[in-house]
Amino acid sequence: MYKFINAREKVMKGVFLFSAIFSILALVVITVFLFASGVPFIAKTGVFKFLFGTTWAPTIDNPLYGILPMIVATLYVTAFSVVLGVGIGLFTAIALYKFCPKKFVAPVRQMINLLAGIPSVIFGLFGMTIIVPFVGNYLSPTGVGYGIFSASLVLAVMILPTIVSVSLDALNAVPNSYYEGALALGATKEQATFKIMLPAAKSGIFAGVVLAIGRTIGETMAVIMVIGGSPEMPNGLFKSVRTLTSNIAMGALELKGDALSALIATGVVLFVFTLILNVSFALLKKEKKEKTKRSAKNEKS
DSSP states (O other): OHHHHHHHHHHHHHHHHHHHHHHHHHHHHHHHHHHHHHHHHHHHHOHHHHHHOOOEETTSSSOEEOOHHHHHHHHHHHHHHHHHHHHHHHHHHHIIIIISOHHHHHHHHHHHHHGGGSOHHHHHHHIIIIIHHHIIIIIOTTSOOOSHHHHHHHHHHHTHHHHHHHHHHHHHHSOHHHHHHHHHTTOOHHHIIIIIIHHHTHHHHHHHHHHHHHHHHHOOHHHHHHHBOOOSOOOSTTSOBOOHHHHHHHHTTTOOTHHHHHHHHHHHHHHHHHHHHHHHHHHHHHHHHHHHHHHHHHHHO
């Protein structure tokens, strides 16, 4: 019996080791492909001309590969969708945590999690048939429903499961003695939740926000269907624009040669954005841990 258990443990260790190595190799291969194909093109075109050029015209006689409009559109869509999604998702998590009857918490959370299983093309179809006409008819001053606002609404709904689940788990991880101690000192239920429990869970909540930002930056299909697709500099929330991911997807099957290299170089920019985001979060988390340790040492001394 012992030999069987020992052999099974060795097999599982091998499986886990293989999975870890495979993940690392996949990341290395993708990184090498992106930088080997994209960086030479950026160097050939010029970093400034590529990143800050305002015209994307890869099919003309003298092609231009400026991706600044797509970068700005990506930042706008990400910012608006995260603000909407985090606001709604965080308050939903707080409601499920302390202000919702216990018998409703599990069903509501399960229904919210079901959103994560819906394909992104379905979100895009919903946005194209419902949100875009509504925005165009009732909210847009130009009568155009496609644009940053519609894309932000769709993405805000898409990131809700991530925000709600991670925020609720972070709140549940805080010892309940914090909440009970606040109530014992005379705090109301709302004060104990928002002033004690919420700050204590901010590290986990921030992790959820980072995951949501990564989802919004990388989303493609749903964005293509509601944002319009015009490679122009954004000058309003209700104008047809194009993000970095939608620019890659819309030209990947049609463009060749230098134009295809330009799309790969756009992928390098996306990769760098994601890398900066993850590294910044890791450094911020490390700095917070060091501050906590220093404050704990000061209190002991």
